[in-house]
Amino acid sequence: MNCSDVEKKWENYLSGNLTVAEEAQIEAHINKCNACNTKLNDELRSKSAAFLNNEKETRILKYAKWKSRITNALFVLFLILLITIVSSLLSALYYIWGEPDRAHNAIRVSSMMTEMTMPNIIPGSGGSNIKSFFRMESSYELRKQVGREIQSIGTLETNMLFNLMNVVRNWNGGSLDLKLYFVYPEKQGGLENENTWSNLEILPEGTVSELAVSFDQSYSLDEVYQLFSGYDVELLWFAVNTGVESVLRNTHISTINGLWGFPHFGNSLIYEPDNIGGYTLKVEGDSEKKAAAFIGALEFLIEHEAWAQKSYRGNTKELLLQERLNYVKENGVKVYGAVVTGPTKELLRLKEVEEIRFPVLGEVTWWNWQARDYHGTIWN
Numbered sequence: 001m002n003c004s005d006v007e008k009k010w011e012n013y014l015s016g017n018l019t020v021a022e023e024a025q026i027e028a029h030i031n032k033c034n035a036c037n038t039k040l041n042d043e044l045r046s047k048s049a050a051f052l053n054n055e056k057e058t059r060i061l062k063y064a065k066w067k068s069r070i071t072n073a074l075f076v077l078f079l080i081l082l083i084t085i086v087s088s089l090l091s092a093l094y095y096i097w098g099e100p101d102r103a104h105n106a107i108r109v110s111s112m113m114t115e116m117t118m119p120n121i122i123p124g125s126g127g128s129n130i131k132s133f134f135r136m137e138s139s140y141e142l143r144k145q146v147g148r149e150i151q152s153i154g155t156l157e158t159n160m161l162f163n164l165m166n167v168v169r170n171w172n173g174g175s176l177d178l179k180l181y182f183v184y185p186e187k188q189g190g191l192e193n194e195n196t197w198s199n200l201e202i203l204p205e206g207t208v209s210e211l212a213v214s215f216d217q218s219y220s221l222d223e224v225y226q227l228f229s230g231y232d233v234e235l236l237w238f239a240v241n242t243g244v245e246s247v248l249r250n251t252h253i254s255t256i257n258g259l260w261g262f263p264h265f266g267n268s269l270i271y272e273p274d275n276i277g278g279y280t281l282k283v284e285g286d287s288e289k290k291a292a293a294f295i296g297a298l299e300f301l302i303e304h305e306a307w308a309q310k311s312y313r314g315n316t317k318e319l320l321l322q323e324r325l326n327y328v329k330e331n332g333v334k335v336y337g338a339v340v341t342g343p344t345k346e347l348l349r350l351k352e353v354e355e356i357r358f359p360v361l362g363e364v365t366w367w368n369w370q371a372r373d374y375h376g377t378i379w380n
Contacts, residue, residue: 001025002053003029003033010292031067037067037068046366051057060111060212083099087133090132091135092130097332106136106160107138107140109155109165109304110307111140115168117261117312117313118313119180119236119259119339120145120236122142123143124140124152125141126156137157138159139158140155142154142171143159144363145341146208146209146210146368147209147342147368148366148368154169154171155169155170157169165306165311165377166310169313177364181360182253182336183252183357184241184246185214185357186246186251188216192358193359197348197351199361200345203344205344207343207365207367208344208369209224209341209364210339210364211361212338213350214337214356218335220287221290221333225287226352228338231349233343234340234342235338235340236340237261237338238263238335239253239260239335240260240294240336243313243331244320256315257314257315258315262290262319268376272357277374291332294333295328295333296347298324300334301321302325305321307320322362339362
């Protein structure tokens with residue numbers, strides 16, 4: 001049956017004067033033909049209330065209304081599903097295209113900014129999730145080391161919408177106590193911090209501590225290793241002289257006002273680029289590799305400076321990546337401070353190191369410095 005056939009029987013159909021078989025043929029055509037379906041809806045809307053008294057006509061009206069509603073709902077659901085699927089595919093291509101891909105670079109920027117501006121804080125295990133509508137979310141655990149124990153202290157969350165980045169660091173307990181800071185050699189003057197040595201003396205024997213120490217001048221990494229070679233302590237983080245520190249307004253340099261450096265065992269700085277899957281250099285020394293990694297990290301951050309600014313916890317006017325890079329390229333990577341950990345009384349022995357001018361006590365916890373034949377950690 002076609003539209004012409006339906007037209008001939010239209011009035012009889014509306015009046016209910018057709019056989020059951022003829023009605024079935026017309027309704028089958030209406031279900032397939034948008035034009036006839038629209039005509040039926042228009043006819044029913046234009047009829048008077050008296051016309052609808054007929055039981056047959058009322059049934060036709062209800063059927064048409066529900067069919068229209070269901071058709072529209074299914075079309076909207078299909079459209080939403082199609083858009084979601086297509087946007088998910090496009091999102092995946094957007095974030096994983098290239099070598100390295102955009103997702104990898106974004107996560108590396110936020111991780112690198114954490115490692116290089118927050119002493120003794122390292123992103124650990126985690127993962128990322130690419131979502132529809134060009135969104136990406138990643139979450140990595142934040143850890144710090146006190147003694148030989150790795151503590152979970154929060155999470156690093158990096159959220160992307162297209163090329164827009166939002167970085168959130170959620171700390172356990174709601175906040176991070178910034179205990180560690182450094183004093184640049186030229187600004188030390190007559191500054192002393194005897195309270196730190198006094199506190200180390202008071203602390204009991206069975207404890208381990210975290211200590212930030214500022215030197216009397218900037219030293220090469222090899223010279224720093226030599227300074228601590230006779231002590232049972234572990235180097236965790238180095239404060240690097242990038243030439244900007246001398247012009248900063250603050251005497252005490254910390255995470256929020258211009259502190260830059262790198263971890264001894266980091267995750268985002270590639271110390272061993274030839275070692276597939278290996279990002280850290282877990283041996284003492286190899287200063288040239290560490291210095292090259294620091295310079296490479298600054299170059300990488302300059303390439304992604306807009307993301308670096310979003311990841312920076314301090315004043316972005318003090319970021320000055322290009323100035324820092326120019327200085328270390330010309331003068332070499334020298335450090336004016338370090339974060340160390342170890343037995344509290346062993347850290348107290350560092351008082352005899354003449355090159356250490358300004359110590360700052362960080363976290364203290366119970367003894368965990370013992371050697372173990374076997375140990376491991378299960379992370380959430």
